[in-house]
Amino acid sequence: MSLFKTKEWWRTQCGVNESFDRRSLLVAPLFGVDRKDIVIVGSHSGCLRIYSPLSQWIDETKLPSGYKSTDLIIETQIGDCIVDMKTGKFVSGSQDTRLAILTSTKLIIYSIVLNQGSVEYGDRCDLEAVYEHLLSRFPASLTTGPFGGVRGRDFLCVQCLDSTLLFYEQETPTFSLVLGNRLLPEPIVYVSRNDVFVTSSSSWSLECYRYKSMAEFGSKDHSEGPKNLEPDWSYNIGEAVLDIDAVTLSSFEVGILVLGEKNLYCLKDNCVSLNYAKRLEYKALCFQAYVIEPDGKLMVLVIADTSTLMIYEGTTLKWSAQLPLTPVAVTRAHFQHLDGVIVVLSEEGQLEACYLGSEPSLFIAPPLHRRGYDYVAAEDELTELRKLAKRNKTSGNQLTDVTMDAELIISVTVSLDLEPCSRGNRDDSKDDTDSRNLMCRITVELSTYTTLRDVQVCVDVSKPFVAEKDCHVISNLCDRHVLRTMIYATADLPALSSDVRITASYETADRGSLRVLQKTAQLPLKMMLRACPPENTSTFTATIKCSEPLVAFNQLFPELTGDAQRQNWNMLGLQHVQTNSVVTIISGSTSNRYRVQSNDGLSMTLVIQQLLNRLKDKATGNFTTTIAQNHIQLVQSQMEAHFRSRQEADRIANEIGLLSTQLRNIERRLLRAMRERNTRSLAATGLPFLLESTYRAIFALLDDLAIARAERERTGHGLRCAMRLLLLLLRLNVNDDKYTMLEAAIGFEPQLRDELDWEEIADASLSAFLRSTSRKSTSHLDAMPTTLSKMTSVKEFAKLKKRLIHAIERLDSYRETTNIPENEQLETGDRAFS
Known part of the structure; x- marks a missing residue:
């Protein structure tokens, strides 16, 4: 975590509910060097956005003007997932810069036409498709350059998921080849000075191939010769390669930058000599190399998994700054009013252009307690804590609850203003439609003074309510993070509780220990x-x-x-x-x-x-x-309904199993008849009719099984409501210890498991409870089962109901007679x- 933070120059959000990766961001001077760089973003949903940032410094406010709606010059739907994007001279006979879009099925070359001042609010751009190539395989990445040393033209190379390379000389497909020792597509870069391709293999080696050798090998017939092309040079990296980049250091030197999982390498363009290697003490996400002119200094931007920007000159860390988001792509751009802007893109589509500031942003941890202290009570508490610390001196790195609360502070805000809900439970009746379809907004704010890894926040509510997003995952939490979700009803079931349980689990960066915190809030009773x-x-x-x-x-x-x-x-x-x-x-x-x-x-x-x-x-x-008799009868009726629903679901599942066995036998007979080429007509055997009828029976039973499982879930909720009512009433009459034991025995939620559910676990728990609370000899009680088995008979279920009644009678000291x-x-x- 860095002391300094980057300064925002220009920022926008690219769409909603779209995803992006490191190939979704491209910065290039599409309209010439005079108009500076243009930012191109392509999403996995197929939406292409082109921005021309015009942010400038305002002296009055001492702030940049930021994003304006006119900065978005093109927003169009390509119609397919955008895999990669490149710019170059891709049209024969033209020196204009074109845009190549690689989708899951096509390679499309677009021409972007700029009409300056054509509309009242500024320039207008048109996107026109020049030509396209249909792909026979699923693509993974796109590489462009003047392959073969051509002048004034750029060729294209598509790497597929099976590591096949497809080469195109602009409008003409030329050849394809498969590189050896590949399990998955690897990063690949073209070095124009040496006319070579540099890529990595699955054996963690860096390999170099001449384009001339690749073209000759791809054009030959390999029916009898070797199937894979051997590399011209190779270098053993010894770790997985995340990305490769090539930069021109001088007129006679090119640097190959390789980002590994644990190291950053810089090799010479022959791929056999290592300039330097830098050990990384963090997990890198992406990187970008560039050269500062006229000094010729090689600089490398590396994004750490803690959302920190690292800037290296060689092996020396020159600067680090905290980013407001976790980028998946980073690059450097030159805008009209600012050069050397760092452009980052997150997986959710947050696009930001930022610069390095020098103003530190310190996070001050809030006080642990805001209340006033009673010094007498504090002295007694200090004495007890000293005794506790003396007893736990040999326990190692164990934190108190106060320290854990300070490590991660959870603030939950429940909005009292209910909002209309367009999902969940929709009733056909016209009465009370508005009141039955309301949802509540929950805001969870996480604050920490250190770095926490793998933070998982779960939002749990009781049926019939559910959370729109019940699980949030944060890879690295450094400062403050806000999560939002909606709570709404999904079924016509009686509400059980208004509790909203927020559970946060995280791993500390220094000790690596796993910790869990929980906080409870209340839903508005109006819901x-x-x-x-x-x-x-x-x-x-x-x-x-x-x-x-x-x-x-x-x-x-x-x-x-x-x-x-x-x-x-x-x-x-x-x-x-x-x-x-x-x-x-x-x-x-x-x-x-x-x-x-x-x-x-x-x-x-x-x-x-x-x-x-x-x-x-x-x-x-x-x-x-x-505790009246009707309370016990309510519990017993819900137990019986839940047990019957379980038996019905099991019966249907068994019938589906028998029909599945019958279906396999029929298919085996059909296959045997086809292999033997029986002279009799296949329809005369009756197997096709039997096959079709078996399919219909299985599909009908599958529908019945879905209904039976829904009924089992409904009766399970009713059983939990009845048990909770019984425990609420018993809580007023018994002491804490015995109530806690009974609540643990019967107060848990039924689960949709086939073998063990509420009945089996409650039966074993009540047996242990009766044995522990009995004052007499336990010889007349059933022995505690060593293993839990599925409850199938009515006799076993009757014993469970008797054990529950005995437990209630033993605890309830306030009987109807008194x-x-x-x-x-x-x-x-x-x-x-x-």
């Missing part, structure tokens, strides 16, 4: 619930008793209380946005109790969770509840609905 009139009838109820006076609803749910709640001050109706299920909360007027009721037990999970969390923030008393029955009507409820 999941909305106020509605309360309902009288209910199938599921839960009563929460408080030891202190009740808190009013306008304090608990200020964002949801409206006119309906003002009319019924002791009742609040909440409707799920995705399922339209209504949950009613009733507060007692003479007793400190809340009653939550609904016709859909799964919809109560989110409401009870929000109610308890907000009560703990507003009140300091204790809360108790009662508490208020669930079906007891609160006084306020009787008066409200009478």
